[in-house]
Amino acid sequence: xxxxxxxxxxxxxxxxxxxxxxxxxxxxxxxxxxxxxxxxxxxxxxxxxxxxxxxxxxxxxxxxxxxxxxxxxxxxxxxxxxxxxxxxxxxxxxxxxxxxxxxxxxxxxxxxxxxxxxxxxxxxxxxxxxxxxxxxxxxxxxxxxxxxxxxxxxxxxxxxxxxxxxxxxxxxxxxxxxxxxxxxxxxxxxxxxxxxxxxxxxxxxxxxxxxxxxxxxxxxxxxxxxxxxxxxxxxxxxxxxxxxxxxxxxxxxxxxxxxxxxxxxxxxxxxxxxxxxxxxxxxxxxxxxxxxxxxxxxxxxxxxxxxxxxxxxxxxxxxxxxxxxxxxxx
Amino acid sequence: xxxxxxxxxxxxxxxxxxxxxxxxxxxxxxxxxxxxxxxxxxxxxxxxxxxxxxxxxxxxxxxxxxxxxxxxxxxxxxxxxxxxxxxxxxxxxxxxxxxxxxxxxxxxxxxxxxxxxxxxxxxxxxxxxxxxxxxxxxxxxxxxxxxxxxxxxxxxxxxxxxxxxxxxxxxxxxxxxxxxxxxxxxxxxxxxxxxxxxxxxxxxxxxxxxxxxxxxxxxxxxxxxxxxxxxxxxxxxxxxxxxxxxxxxxxxxxxxxxxxxxxxxxxxxxxxxxxxxxxxxxxxxxxxxxxxxxxxxxxxxxxxxxxxxxxxxxxxxxxxxx
Numbered sequence: 001x002x003x004x005x006x007x008x009x010x011x012x013x014x015x016x017x018x019x020x021x022x023x024x025x026x027x028x029x030x031x032x033x034x035x036x037x038x039x040x041x042x043x044x045x046x047x048x049x050x051x052x053x054x055x056x057x058x059x060x061x062x063x064x065x066x067x068x069x070x071x072x073x074x075x076x077x078x079x080x081x082x083x084x085x086x087x088x089x090x091x092x093x094x095x096x097x098x099x100x101x102x103x104x105x106x107x108x109x110x111x112x113x114x115x116x117x118x119x120x121x122x123x124x125x126x127x128x129x130x131x132x133x134x135x136x137x138x139x140x141x142x143x144x145x146x147x148x149x150x151x152x153x154x155x156x157x158x159x160x161x162x163x164x165x166x167x168x169x170x171x172x173x174x175x176x177x178x179x180x181x182x183x184x185x186x187x188x189x190x191x192x193x194x195x196x197x198x199x200x201x202x203x204x205x206x207x208x209x210x211x212x213x214x215x216x217x218x219x220x221x222x223x224x225x226x227x228x229x230x231x232x233x234x235x236x237x238x239x240x241x242x243x244x245x246x247x248x249x250x251x252x253x254x255x256x257x258x259x260x261x262x263x264x265x266x267x268x269x270x271x272x273x274x275x276x277x278x279x280x281x282x283x284x285x286x287x288x289x290x291x292x293x294x295x296x297x298x299x300x301x302x303x304x305x306x307x308x309x310x311x312x313x314x315x316x317x318x319x320x321x322x323x324x325x326x327x328x329x330x
Numbered sequence: 331x332x333x334x335x336x337x338x339x340x341x342x343x344x345x346x347x348x349x350x351x352x353x354x355x356x357x358x359x360x361x362x363x364x365x366x367x368x369x370x371x372x373x374x375x376x377x378x379x380x381x382x383x384x385x386x387x388x389x390x391x392x393x394x395x396x397x398x399x400x401x402x403x404x405x406x407x408x409x410x411x412x413x414x415x416x417x418x419x420x421x422x423x424x425x426x427x428x429x430x431x432x433x434x435x436x437x438x439x440x441x442x443x444x445x446x447x448x449x450x451x452x453x454x455x456x457x458x459x460x461x462x463x464x465x466x467x468x469x470x471x472x473x474x475x476x477x478x479x480x481x482x483x484x485x486x487x488x489x490x491x492x493x494x495x496x497x498x499x500x501x502x503x504x505x506x507x508x509x510x511x512x513x514x515x516x517x518x519x520x521x522x523x524x525x526x527x528x529x530x531x532x533x534x535x536x537x538x539x540x541x542x543x544x545x546x547x548x549x550x551x552x553x554x555x556x557x558x559x560x561x562x563x564x565x566x567x568x569x570x571x572x573x574x575x576x577x578x579x580x581x582x583x584x585x586x587x588x589x590x591x592x593x594x595x596x597x598x599x600x601x602x603x604x605x606x607x608x609x610x611x612x613x614x615x616x617x618x619x620x621x622x623x624x625x626x627x628x629x630x631x632x633x634x635x636x637x638x639x640x641x642x643x644x645x646x647x648x649x650x651x652x
Contacts, residue, residue, distance in 0.1 A: 069447075120633030121640075123586045125392075125447075129576060130629035137622025145616075243618065254451060264448050296466060296565075300459025306452035310444050 015261040015316055019276040023283060030287040037290050044169060050282035051175035052077075052230050052237065054275050056249065057256045058182045059110075059226030061274045062219045064257055065186070067199045067266030068117065068124035070223045074249035075135035076109045080231025082139055085148035085241045088157055095156050102232040103225060109135060110224010114217035132250065136243075143243035150239030161237040171233060175275075178226065183271040191215060199266025255302060256281055259309040281305065338583035342598040346605060353609035360612060367489045371482060371559065373604040374493035375400065375552040376571055377597075380578045381497075381504045382545040384596045387579055388508075389541055390521040390588030391439060391446040396549040396575060398457035399431050400568035403553025405461040408470030408563025417477060425550050431457055432546020436539035454572070461565040470563040481558025493555050500548070505593035513537075521588030573621075577628045578603055602627075 030037045056073050063070045084102035087093050093101065109131070116127040150158060163170045186192040197205040198212050205212050235241050260277025262269025281302060288298055353360035379396045386393045403424040410420040431453070438449045480492050508514035519527040520534050528534050557563045582599035584591030603624060610620045 116629055116633060119637070120629070121636040122629060122632045126580055126586050126632050127629060129573060130625040133573060133577075133621040133625025133628070135625075137619050137625065140616060140619040141622065251451070251455065255455070258448055258451070264445055294463070294466075296462035297459065299455050300463055303452045303454070303456025303459055306455065307438065307444075307449065310448045310452070311438075311442060314442065314444055 015313065016270070016273050016276060018312060018316075019260065019273065019280055023276070023280050026280070026283050026287055030290060034287075034290045037287065042286070042290070044172070046282050046286045047172045047175075047279070048169055048237075049286070050278050051169075051171040052234060053249070053252050053256055053282070054175040054278045055178050055226055055230040055233070056223075056253045057260075057274045057278050058179050058271050059223035060253050060257050061260075061262050061269065061271050062182065062186070062195065063124070063223045064262050064264060065195050065199045065266055065269060066216050066219050067202065068216060068219065069128065069254070069264070070110075070113065070220060071125065071128040071250050071254075072109070072113060072131040072135055073223065073227050073253055074246045074251075075132045075139065076106055076224055076227035077231040077234055077246035077249055078243070079109065079135050079139040079142070080106050080228045081234040081241045081245045082143050082148065082243065084232050085153060085235040086142070088154055089148050089152040095154065098157070099232050103228040106228015106231060107221055107225040110227065111217070111221045113224065114220030117220060118213045118217045136247070139245075140243045145243075147240060147242035148235070153235070153239060157236055158239055159236075161233060171237060174229075174233065178229070179271050179275050182222075182226075186271060191218070195219060196267055199263075200268065252281070255306050258306055261309070261313060263313070264310075277309070339592065339595050339598055342582070342595060342602055346598060346602050349602065349605045349609055353605060353612060356609055357612040360609065363489050365608070367484065367491055369604050369608045370494045371491050372607075373600060374491070374497050375556045375559075375568065376574050376578065377497045377600040378493075378500060378552045378555070379545075379549050379571070379575045380582075380596055380600055381500055381593070382541065382548045383575055384579045384582065384584050384591055384593065385504070385508065385517060386446075386541045386545055387584050387586065388521045388588055388591045389517050389538055390524060391538060391541070392450060392576075392586075393432075393435060393446065393542060393545045394450040394572055394576075395431070395435060395453040395457055396545060396552075397568045397571040398454050398461065399428055399546050399549035400553040400556060400571065401461040401565055402431065402457045402464070403428055403550035404557045404563045404567040405465035405565045407554060407557055408468075409464050411473070411563070412470050417474065421554055424554060425547055428546040428548075428550025428553075429543050430546070431550075432543040433539065435546065436542030439542065440535035440538050458565075458569070465563065465565045467565070471561055473558065473561055477558050478561050481555060481561065493559065496551075496555070501593060501597050508593055517541075518589055521585075521590070523589075574603060574624070577624055581628055581631050 027037070036042060056077060060070055060073060080102045083105055084098050087098045087101060088095070113124075113128055113131055116122050116131070117124050120127070122130075161169075161171055165173060184192075186195065194205065194210045194215055197208070197210055198215060202212060231246070234246060238245070256278035257269075257274045258264060258277070259280060260269065260273035260275065262274055284301060284305065285298060288295070288301065350360075359365055379400070383393055383396060406424045406427055407417075407420055410423060411417065415423070435446070435450055435453055438444050439446045482491065484491050485495055508517065516527065516532045516537055519530060520532055520537060524534055553567065556567055560567070578599045579591075579596055580586060581602065582591065582596035584596065606623060606627070607617070607620050610623060611617070615623075
């Protein structure tokens, strides 16, 4: 390992350590003020509420690594949640088919994003701002003011979210498995490493023969697929789905990714970091509720956490660069 | 002739005419002056925020926090008025807070060198949160009649709503500054290449900070106008506006990567979106479903020229080969 890559690896670990320290601080302070916080039920509640955000954030990480962004995730989750719920309500298909249909719909929506970005050459932020509107609008067309309630849904579907394995809720297991798979692909496979290369230096990636366009398309498709999975689970968890489901989820997801240390300009960051970011934000939300702080502070604090996280990122990156320069001079 | 045809603004003008024709075909009331006056009313807050955002994007940055600054401004105006502060003091106060909010964005981008996309995503949450902290879930109504008249009344003797007049004056000033002064040239230079602009003597950091301050201030002004028009100050005022505002700027031909764009294009795009929404409303399409059309318009407007350009390039290559 060269000194440069070692310094970067240390910095990355330092970054994730920073989130862990922040998380520990929140846990410590909250526990001192409200001992109920450390109750197993409450901890599992936090992870439950984080799990759907985490699944979507894993997909968002893939896209952001390639120096793109997917703003349409909230709309994709909402549309898939409604369509899946509606299929089950109409008794049009059985449960496995409905789940498959939801995931495939997510894949198709993500694939369309990918096509617009790669074939249409539309900057990702513009393309997905557009599809955020288009997919949400479609949701309204399909839903037409109706909603799917838990009463309409088969028990087998609602049971997915409430089921447990070895005492751990299925949602948390699903999020952990998805995160592990995405982390493995990004860390240890050729396409995964290529995604980092595309994000850190697009022309160089082209030069060494990486099929950038195809991989960027795949990244958007993967984000769509994970939104599909999250959408299916969304309906199962909340039971009631209307056209507003998951509205604004994109902000929570991007916040988790950014707080988790994934560089918004691509090329660096890990799924593990993004998961930690999601857990940190979810824990802060939960702590505020427990401390009976007004929910109105929630958004303001989320915003401040995002600013602090990027500020920390920038100063760490600056320090690493300075260290490398000193070493280079020697 | 072909130069005029190839201009983005020409295409927008044609689109605008098309949608007006569509609206007229859909409803006999579409061309009614009252309908046009209403249409303008609904648009003006977004239109006023689109002007400074266009400059910010031309200079190579972005400001997503505009809608939250609008909400914070509305909430603060409601709080201060509720506490007995007269409007002649309250309005300058919220404009000042808007300027300070913009200054924070600007300093985080230029001094702390953080990416504006993330900074303003953070302040999008922060300012909306502060709006809720300031006013909570309450709504402040009972405004002076003159204030409400400014929001939804017309300039006496005309059918021009006051907010439209404000927007028109601002648009003229913005167009003049961007297209006819050294400030505008520095903006384009900064957006094309920040490094080159710096070497050419442009004080990039100061310029960008000023743009964010301008964006914050005018977003606060939009908050005052929306409060007057709705006769209600609420923390959630303007939630979701940022999508329409960014869409208007990009549809107006401003390059998301900076360095290109005109005020005329942005103004035309604002009205294209407004007329399209109005026509769809007359066709009984719910506002939320209308966003499909707006989103599709945005994508097609950017992808269309790219795809056409590639086909044309392929065609030219074929001619060269044969």
